[in-house]
Structures are given as structure tokens and as C-alpha cells.
Amino acid sequence: MLTLLLILLATSLALVTYLRLESRGERTWVPMLFRAVAWGGLGALLANPSCPGPVDSRPPLVLLDASLSMVADTAHWRAADDTARALGRVRWFGDARPWTDSIPGRGRSDLGPSLASAVALGRRTVVVTDGELDDVSDVPADLLASSGFVVLPRTHGRDLAIRQVRAPARATVGDTIIVNVDLGSNGTAAAESVSVVVRAGPRVLGRVAAVVTPGASLPVRITVGTRGVAVGTQFLAVGIEGASDAEPRNDARLVAVDVSGTPGIVLLASPGDWDARFLYRALRDVADLPVKGFVRLEGDRWRDMEGLALVGTSSVRAAAAGADLLVLRGEAPGMWDGTRAKGVLRWPAAGPSVGEWYAAGASVSPIALAFLGVPVDSLPPITGVRVLTPGAGEWVGLTVQLARRGAARPVIVGRQVGGRREVVFGADGLWRWGFRGGPSADVYRAMIAATVSWLLAEPDRGMAEATVLQRVVAQGTPLTFERTSDSTVRLPVTFERQGEERHDTLRFGGDGRAVVWLEPGIYRYRIGGARGVTGTAAVDNWSREWLPRPGVVQSRAIPEAGAGERRTVRQWPWLYLLVL
Known part of the structure; x- marks a missing residue:
């Protein structure tokens, strides 16, 4: 109707212009017709009427669930595949990787990204799944409402x-x-x-x-x-x-x-006291290495700090000799002679002191971050102090003041002697920090963790160009490697399993990580960069997709083919040329 009105109005204006306002002649009909067409086109562009597009006769786009649950023993993969092929063009969904196999193998059932891409194409969309989707709660409701669903649920038995x-x-x-x-x-x-x-x-x-x-x-x-x-x-x-x-x-x-042949960290406490007990517990909490603790409670008899079982002196001496990190609380003469430890933490008993000593500050040191964000003078007081005199090239990790006044005295000092790193604690009563709980306990744990990290550090440690984040992943989940240098963009990698090798390339993204998808099995990998590293990792046969889960969607009718998107006259480029 609007289009007819525009034609009549343009024609009437052209007639009035030429019949009333301009001279008439035999040849005035041609320019009058052109003017009517131009004014009609200009009116159409101003009013911008629209009309429905052609009916979408294309078959629907079918999103087929390619997660592992679709090939479980109680699933219906063959029926789902046949249904999807009969409905239209098939695309698989599940996770972010490209998939070229003919059997589902994805470790997740994420519908959202694939559904958003399909709807953006303007095609009718149908989802064929077992209903066990992971991200339905995150998918916009309008996307779900505009799509059809064919649900073939698993038969959950025993x-x-x-x-x-x-x-x-x-x-x-x-x-x-x-x-x-x-x-x-x-x-x-x-x-x-x-x-x-x-x-x-x-x-x-x-x-x-x-x-x-x-x-x-x-x-x-x-x-x-x-x-x-x-x-x-x-x-x-x-x-x-x-x-x-x-x-x-x-x-x-x-x-x-x-599994290591010797304990990674060995603690010798002689005698056992509260500082030894809290130190042993903190070491077990923060260290990645195995921790063994031995305490001398009576005479020369040593006991295991875990269950207080008697341990022979020779066994204690052998453990101290083979440890990566040796921790000495108190005095244990002759027990650690000849140790091959890379780091030694010595914590001699300070003895009783007059008054209460409070932490005064932490200077720039390898353990300074442990005290970040916490007022150190609010920590519980220290019961005893042994004067430490740092030498040239040594760092000070913590100082204390008597009654929060007077000169600051170092109580944690670190140094490197040849190829070994050593830290000396000169304060008794640090266990109070862990006993109070809250921020004080966090500072205590962070201080022990930072000390252990520095003591175990080696000049070549951490020089690998990439490390694997998780050594065992579920089936359908990639092995993830993280680079150690921002300049690393790609690295060659070789995976070996039962005599078979697979060569691949780690391509690191903006987050510094690269993923590799592998079949289930135990692999030995070799990263072939300038500082190549070897290791082992495994892809388990287990997957969370095998676990029975309730369905979160129901079957829904496939949307009917409707008229295409409405088109307006402003979408016709030739009309602009006609008006000009």
C-alpha cells in the first residue's frame, strides 16, 4: 500500500509541475515521466518500505554431539548419526579442536560456541544429542528457543x-x-x-x-x-x-x-620442640618433594616424626647424606657430615632472651614476598633471638626489634657457598605465627615456602623451554604445555609410546600455552628446543563423559522454514543511481 501511494504521489507532483507550472509541449511527457520516476525513488528512499525475502528452502544445519558419552556402551551413536545425516548438513560439536575422525572422541559437551555460530548464519538449526550437555546454563535462552532438539538419551543401567x-x-x-x-x-x-x-x-x-x-x-x-x-x-x-x-x-x-630413592627434604630436630613440630608440618604442606622428619627425644635415640617409631642412627645419617634439602633444628653434630644436599637450612636454638622481640621489617631478599601486604609488627612476638652478622654478599630476610624499639637485628640470613645455598634462622618462637592462624599463619607458611624454593633453586633449574602442566589427563582432554620464556613461539616435540613415535609442534598462544591431543596411553615426550627436556605424561582411558549424568534438554520440534529476512529499498544500490 505504501509503495502505491508513493507512485501516485510522485506521478501527481510531476503532472502538476509540467501541466501547471511549466510550458507544455509535445515533448514534455518524456521529462515528466523521468521526474515522476526520480521523485518516486526519492520518496521510497525516505519512507524505506520493506518486503519479505524469499522462503528459506535450505535444509537445516545439524549440530551433532561428538562427545565420548555418545559412544558409551548404553548410548545410541549410530541412530544419532543416521538421524543427523537425514536432517541436513552435519557439524560436530563438543570442544574447541578440529575433528576429522568418524567416531566421537571429545571430552566435553559444550554446545554454546557452535550454536551461536550456526544461528549467526541465518540457517535453521537442529541439535542431535544425548542430552548430557555441559554448558546449557551459559547459553542464551533465545538461542535455545530458536533451535530444534533431537534427544536420544543413554539407557542408564547399573x-x-x-x-x-x-x-x-x-x-x-x-x-x-x-x-x-x-x-x-x-x-x-x-x-x-x-x-x-x-x-x-x-x-x-x-x-x-x-x-x-x-x-x-x-x-x-x-x-x-x-x-x-x-x-x-x-x-x-x-x-x-x-x-x-x-x-x-x-x-x-x-x-x-x-618415586625417589632418598627423601627430598630431611628434617633433623634435636631436641624436638614447638618450632620443630610446626616447621615439619609446614614443610609437608608447602614442599613438592617428599619430606622425612627425625627427632631426638631421649639420649641418642632418634624417632620418626610421623609416627614416633624408633629409627637407627645409621638410617638417619644416610637420609641426611642423600637429601636434596637438609633442615637442622637445634644441634645434631656428626649427623650431617658429608651430606650432598643442594641446600641447608640451619635453625640453631637461640636460647632465652630478655623481653619480647617483634618483627621489624623485611628487606629486599628472595623471601621478601612472603611478608607482602601484612604489617610485620603485628605478628606474634618472638621468644628468643640469636645475633646473626651477615657478611659480604649475604642477604637479610627478616629483622626484629626489642619491644618494637631500638636497633633492628637480623634473624634470617642467606648465602651461597660454592654450589650450596644456606639459610640460617636466629629466632625461637616463630611457631607462634603458625599457631595463631589467619594472616600470621599465612605469613609463616609463605616464609617457609619461599625459603625452601630459594634453597632448592639451581642455576639450570627452570631452564626448560616448556613444561607440561598436568601429567595425567582424561581421555578427550589435551596435554597442555606452558612456555617458560615469552620469546618462545613454537617448539618441536616428539611423543613415543610402545616404540611408535609421533612428531608434532607446540604452538604457543597469547596465554603462553600450547595443547596436543593424543590417544589414551603413557607417553615419553622430548621437547627439541635449544634447552630440550624429556618427561612422561599419560592420557587416561577414563573420562567424565563415561559417568552417567541426567539430561538437561528435551526433544523439541524442528523450526519450520519461514520467509527470509525482510529487505528494504535502501538495500538496492541501483535505486540511488536512478534518483541521481
Whole structure:
């Protein structure tokens, strides 16, 4: 209607102009027609009327769930694939990687990015999935409402699974380690008795029986010994025995443990006191290396600080000799002669002092960040002080003042002697910082952590151009490497498994990380840069996609093909030329 009115108005104005205002002649009809067309086009551009576009006859764009849950034993992958191909053009979704295989293998079910891209194309969109999506709550409601869904849910039967495994990252040969396992059951009507087994290769390290209640999560604690386990990185297999369920691939998991021949950190406390106890606990909390503590309580008899079991003097001396970091609280003459430790922390007893000493300040030092953001004079007082005199080239980590007045005296001093680093503590009562809790305990832990980090540092430590962030990843999840230098853009890497090699390139993004997707297995990798490094990593057969989960979407009709996007006259470039 608006278009007809514009034509009539333009024609009328042209007639009035030529018949009333200008002279008439035989040839006036041609310019009058042109003027009517020009004014009609100008009116159309001003009014900008629109009309519907052509009906979208293209087949819908089908987003097919390519996560591992689609090929679980109780899933319907073949039916889902056939349905998707029958509906239209198929695109897979799940995670960010390109996928060229014909079998799903993605470790996540993220719909949002793929759905947003499909809707932006202006095509009808259909999602074919099992309903177990990870990010539906983050997807805008209008995108979900504009798409159709074909849901083929898994048939959740009886299933017993390992949900999580936790173990120490490091251990010493002969130690016992605690492996914590979380079990879960689904679809069972009665409690089930199973065995949880920890293996290092074919060797069984530990076994424990468990009774799992239907629908419940059961924590299981397994104590295993490392005697006879080879030194190096061991991938312990934690599995369920005696469970007959629908999905056996979630019945076992891998966990990496570095086994060393000697303790990484050895603490000798003579005698044992509160400072020794809090120091031992802090070392176990902040250090990545195995920690062994020995305390002399009566005469020359040494005991293990973990369980107070008697330990022979020769064993204590051997542990001190082989430690990477030796910590001495008090005096232990003759016990650490000939040690090969890279770092030594000496904390001699200061003895009683008159008055209370308060931390006065931390100068620039390797442990200065431990005191950042906390007023050091608010920390609990120190009970005793031994005067330390720093020499040339030595750093001071902490000073104290008597009653918050007077001269500041150093109580933490560090130095490097040849190839060994040493730190001396000259204050008693630092355990009060850890005992108070809150910011004081945080400062105490950070101080111990920073001291350990500096003592264990070597000139060549950290020189690798890239390191792997997590040594065991779930199936469908990439190994992630992080560069140590901002100038590194790409690095060649080789993965070897059972005699087969795969050559790849680590391409680091703006976040300094690069990912590599691998099939399940244990790999030895070699990064071939100028400062090449080797290591081991594993891709587990386990995946969270194998665990039964409730569906979060329902089947919904496929949107009908409607008219295309409306077009306005301002989208016609030729109309501008006609008006001109």
C-alpha cells in the first residue's frame, strides 16, 4: 500500500509541475515521466518500505554431539548419526579442536560456541544429542528457543564408577602413601561389595574392600607401600574389581607419583620442640618433594616424626647424606657430615632472651614476598633471638626489634657457598605465627615456602623451554604445555609410546600455552628446543563423559522454514543511481 501511494504521489507532483507550472509541449511527457520516476525513488528512499525475502528452502544445519558419552556402551551413536545425516548438513560439536575422525572422541559437551555460530548464519538449526550437555546454563535462552532438539538419551543401567583419585605427587622408596578414591554408584537397587586395587604395572601395591550404597558417593582410603617400586615417575592404576556394570571404562583411573630413592627434604630436630613440630608440618604442606622428619627425644635415640617409631642412627645419617634439602633444628653434630644436599637450612636454638622481640621489617631478599601486604609488627612476638652478622654478599630476610624499639637485628640470613645455598634462622618462637592462624599463619607458611624454593633453586633449574602442566589427563582432554620464556613461539616435540613415535609442534598462544591431543596411553615426550627436556605424561582411558549424568534438554520440534529476512529499498544500490 505504501509503495502505491508513493507512485501516485510522485506521478501527481510531476503532472502538476509540467501541466501547471511549466510550458507544455509535445515533448514534455518524456521529462515528466523521468521526474515522476526520480521523485518516486526519492520518496521510497525516505519512507524505506520493506518486503519479505524469499522462503528459506535450505535444509537445516545439524549440530551433532561428538562427545565420548555418545559412544558409551548404553548410548545410541549410530541412530544419532543416521538421524543427523537425514536432517541436513552435519557439524560436530563438543570442544574447541578440529575433528576429522568418524567416531566421537571429545571430552566435553559444550554446545554454546557452535550454536551461536550456526544461528549467526541465518540457517535453521537442529541439535542431535544425548542430552548430557555441559554448558546449557551459559547459553542464551533465545538461542535455545530458536533451535530444534533431537534427544536420544543413554539407557542408564547399573553402574559403579571411580569419580576421583588423589595421591601424593612425590614419595620415597619404602614410604607408605595414602591414595584417596571416591566411588559412586548408579542404577543399583542394593548395596554392592567390591575391591579397590592400586597397581604399579602388574604389581599390586594395595587392596581394600568397600561396600557402595545405591546412589551414594563413597570415599575410600588405601594405604600402599612403595618398597620395591622403581625410582622415577610411576603411573599407578587405581581400579575396581568385582563390579559388573554397564560402563566398565569408568572403573579405573591413572595417577602419577614421582618415586625417589632418598627423601627430598630431611628434617633433623634435636631436641624436638614447638618450632620443630610446626616447621615439619609446614614443610609437608608447602614442599613438592617428599619430606622425612627425625627427632631426638631421649639420649641418642632418634624417632620418626610421623609416627614416633624408633629409627637407627645409621638410617638417619644416610637420609641426611642423600637429601636434596637438609633442615637442622637445634644441634645434631656428626649427623650431617658429608651430606650432598643442594641446600641447608640451619635453625640453631637461640636460647632465652630478655623481653619480647617483634618483627621489624623485611628487606629486599628472595623471601621478601612472603611478608607482602601484612604489617610485620603485628605478628606474634618472638621468644628468643640469636645475633646473626651477615657478611659480604649475604642477604637479610627478616629483622626484629626489642619491644618494637631500638636497633633492628637480623634473624634470617642467606648465602651461597660454592654450589650450596644456606639459610640460617636466629629466632625461637616463630611457631607462634603458625599457631595463631589467619594472616600470621599465612605469613609463616609463605616464609617457609619461599625459603625452601630459594634453597632448592639451581642455576639450570627452570631452564626448560616448556613444561607440561598436568601429567595425567582424561581421555578427550589435551596435554597442555606452558612456555617458560615469552620469546618462545613454537617448539618441536616428539611423543613415543610402545616404540611408535609421533612428531608434532607446540604452538604457543597469547596465554603462553600450547595443547596436543593424543590417544589414551603413557607417553615419553622430548621437547627439541635449544634447552630440550624429556618427561612422561599419560592420557587416561577414563573420562567424565563415561559417568552417567541426567539430561538437561528435551526433544523439541524442528523450526519450520519461514520467509527470509525482510529487505528494504535502501538495500538496492541501483535505486540511488536512478534518483541521481
